[in-house]
Amino acid sequence: MNFTETEQKIINELSKTLDSIDPEEIKALIEQIKKADRVFFVGVGRVLLSLKSIAKRLAHLGIDTVIVGEITEPAITENDLLIVGSGSGESAFPLAIAKKAKSFDATVAHIGSNPNSSMQDITDYFIRIPVQTKLNLPNEIASVQPMTSLFEQSLLLLGDTIALILIEDEKIDMSQLWEYHANLE
Template identity: 30%
Template sequence: MKRGSIVNIFFKKLQKQQDKLSRLEQQVLAYIIDHPEEIAKSRIDDVAKKIYVSTATISRTSKALGYSGFQELKYTLIHHLEEEQHTTYEPSQNFTQLTTRIQNEMSKTLQAIQPEKLELGARLLANSQRVEFFGVGSSYTCCFEAARKLTFAGRISSAREDWDELRIVANHLTSDDVAILVSYSGETILPLEYVAILKERNVPIIAVVGSKNSPLEKSATLVFHVNVSNGYYGNIDMSSRIPMHLVLELLILHYIETYVEI
């Protein structure tokens, strides 16, 4: 079956881990790449019987590829297969095409924002001792800018780039604080690890995500969905983060207008 760039890029990332795998684990990986639709519908026992390995081997393979287990690997695969069906734009130097795409993303994002959610988000910020932003990769820039603005508004706020530092911070936040997680997919491993820690510590979580029904939003106190079109130039992810900046900007402005005396 012919596959698109999104799934192929996902498989290329998995293949980069191939040298770490044993012969049997490489066999499991090869089967996953050759039969993605079947894997998406199968239980671990079914896959084990198909390729004549143990379920433990499949679990070890999943962990060696960077996942907590087969279920997380399968969910990520399903997500990428679903994303392949969504609208994908080809990056263009044509100014009109570029501005039209961005305007559509902004318009759809604004339409999805509910005033009561902005009010709840502003109230969470106002009642917090401190606000910590969690975003990795391209999402970090959104977090850095938002944290800077909140700091100038008088709210103790930080956005940290180091992954280990984010993990330590998550383990020290309390129910008196607020965590804001920004993620395009809502299923990236590190943010999910942080959100699991935060949830266990009863920290209120505001999530800004580009995909619906993701594991991240299921653990969040408040969710803002943004509309982002998948865009790749070769293997480079050119998807915009402008809608995420927009949502954070509106949230902070609502907080300032409602709770800050200037």
């Protein structure tokens, strides 16, 4: 197999996946992001890497973002939003953090593949990326990629899509975004 054929398979999977996400779920998440004092993010592994990229991009838009577990993490309150990234919705650490956030009356949104996960009883909002998970559930978009690569990639692109929607909704001048970019580089 060659590069062009392989990358086209990945792009086709991503396009099919992003087209399968419910725009109303995204609209509700964006409203919660706008409303929150701070937006916290929790996930593990490669999902966490995608979430960190999303948090950084939203920080570039002037949104106060926090990665759970970082040394400068403040207390979560009822005015905050926790975004949980977990394809299966069964990962132990994100599940425990979501429960803890709810105990402080924070709003919790879960971005995942499994609508019937343990997370469903905890979260206020669910955004489904309907891709193949480690659970191999029915109605998941299959992938030729290893493990849950399609979920992590889709999550990252979803985050950039949300950022662009926020830029357009809030009429943000993109040339002004550099004021929020790291300058100790």
